[in-house]
Amino acid sequence: MRGKGIFRMTGIRREIFLYYLIVIIIMSGISVLSYYNARNATDRMSGIFADYMELNDLYSGINSLEAEVEKYLSTRSSDALLSYYTLYNELESKSHEMTADYSYDVESLMMKDIGNMIQNLLIKTDDAINAKRARNSSQYIKSFTEANQIAGYIQSYINELLYNNLDKGAAQYSNIAKNVSYISYLEIFLISGSIALSLFLAVYLTGRITGPLIELSHSAERVSEGDFNVEPLIDITANDEVKVLADAFGRMLASIKEYIKEIKEQAELKTRLKEAELKALQSQINPHFLFNTLNAASQLAMMEGADKSSEFIGKVASLFRYNLRQMDQPVTLKDEIDNVRDYMYILKTRFGDKVDFEIYADEDILDFKVPVTIIQPVVENAFVHGIEDIEGKGFIKIEARYYKPYIYVKVTDNGKGMDRDTVSKILSPDKSGESSSIGLHNVIKRLMLFYDIENVRDVIEICSEEGKGTTVSLKLPAKGDKL
Known part of the structure; x- marks a missing residue:
């Protein structure tokens, strides 16, 4: 050979x-x-x-x-x-x-x-x-x-x-x-x-051979000094070993840039997570105090015979208690739906006949693990931005059904609806939520992190028409993990 x-x-x-x-x-x-x-x-x-x-x-x-x-x-x-x-x-x-x-x-x-x-x-x-x-x-x-x-x-x-x-x-x-x-x-x-x-x-042959090699050596020297803004050699027309070497160097440089980009993104993500964790710790002082106060108020109302007031305050306290959970700890789909029921009770008590709710969930998917607080922000968004300002009665329907390989959680309202630009902004990956637990953008980001998904449209779908309402569908991969 x-x-x-x-x-x-x-x-x-x-x-x-x-x-x-x-x-x-x-x-x-x-x-x-x-x-x-x-x-x-x-x-x-x-x-x-x-x-x-x-x-x-x-x-x-x-x-x-x-x-x-x-x-x-x-x-x-x-x-x-x-x-x-x-x-x-x-x-x-x-x-x-x-x-x-x-x-x-x-x-x-x-x-x-x-x-x-x-x-x-x-x-x-x-x-x-x-x-x-x-x-x-x-x-x-x-x-x-x-x-x-x-x-x-x-x-x-x-x-x-x-x-x-x-x-x-x-x-x-x-x-x-x-x-x-x-x-x-x-x-x-x-x-x-x-x-x-x-x-x-x-002279021609030596220049043809050594010229690209000299440029390649200079580029390699710049890379060794930490300068990765090196343009690849694109003026090599000969199909010889120098071309192969230059192409390999270009691929290596692209891989290094991609790796550095990933490291920066991971470092940025860790920094943001630490900031979010610090904010969560800071924000837990007042919620705990308020939660304890609400429990005391509920017991006091019950002792005085105000059962409805006691139940309302209990629902509010339960909602606060649920929102105080650690964001990195999964819950069951049943826990999420129960939390939504508490939230619906509070809205119904506050606004009366202004809004009606309907919930349906397949029994065999209630034990699947999901991130915490992913449905309630969607329902809140549907009420605040879709129904609260309309004339007439509002309606919100929540469905949880299993279509392999996903669990679809759909939140449908008959509110104002949205135009395409608004939907595109919501689905844009560079938008940030308002806090660590509230907001549709926050839900999208946590779903992508939890399921290790890069494409936004693989975790959420939004179908909306102005004046007719909106349907938000969360796509939760059913991997067989249950609590």
Whole structure:
């Protein structure tokens, strides 16, 4: 598996590989061009020298042939005769090759003439050798003289060709020198261009790789110093390891911010709870005194025979006693409904026929645990804001029914109703209740805390129409917990 990972061309590895590949291709191209230029110049110069050497060898062969013939004619040396025939065969072979060329340029025609003259030369030298063997002095002298004349013609032709080849070679050499100079400048330009391109690619790739890493390191340093207001790197377009690292850093930063936000919210909640607990302790002094006073008044009324006054004062005392409960201690749904009955009795006693009440609750849900004082504030809100200011008789109905997985507690009135803006304000999570135990907002917040629910509409629903009334439905999750 590790071997396969080495050859995977992705991300930064691919970019670096392409960079080196481009540089290698450019340098290889320059090397091939240099080799081709040097090889071409060498081949052309070799051709010039080859023609020159061939003519020079031919010139030397003619001279050697004359020398060997003259030596034989003077000394009748067998070594000279053997050397003569060796040179004879070489020159004869060359003469046939020269006359067999079918080219018709000036140089080729001159070579053909030289070949024909060599054949005549060989005939004359052969005649001179044969005349010497026959001891015919006048004949071999004549043939040798004619051979010398032909050799002179051949040498003059060879000298002319040599001069022509030298002029041609000089021109070719000048042309080759110009081409070499041009190619040299081209190679210098290409090498300079490749160096510039290599530097550009090196700077570009290193900047592309290290630039985001530098920004990322600066952001990490700021985070380490406690500054979490760092913007994520959004200008990284390459899909490589740096992009993955930047995205991971962005997700980590978002998680840290979210965690810090949660810690702040928890700290704020604890502070508010402590403040509320302190206020509750402070507020308990007067309610306890009032509760004890009401109990004394109820007993006094009973002793004097005022039964209705005694019952009314007892209901008020019971309501106060219920409201003095700890807010974090749950009660049963039955306790809540009994508390609402006491509150209804007090309202009915105060306002008489101004309002009527109706309560219904399923028997099998009365023992479920619920937060304390969640129904009475809703009923109070329905009376104070819905019914108290209307003309005619008011009506409030309380229903507690079980529809899995919720217990629905509905409080319905025929009061003034509310518009949509008012309903939206009530359901807004940033509103605060008036105290720790009274108020619809307080009920909503305590329900959300008790059931660990974040969405307001998962604990309460409000259906209202102006002039027709309001229905407030509390949604209590039935988790099977009973007291």
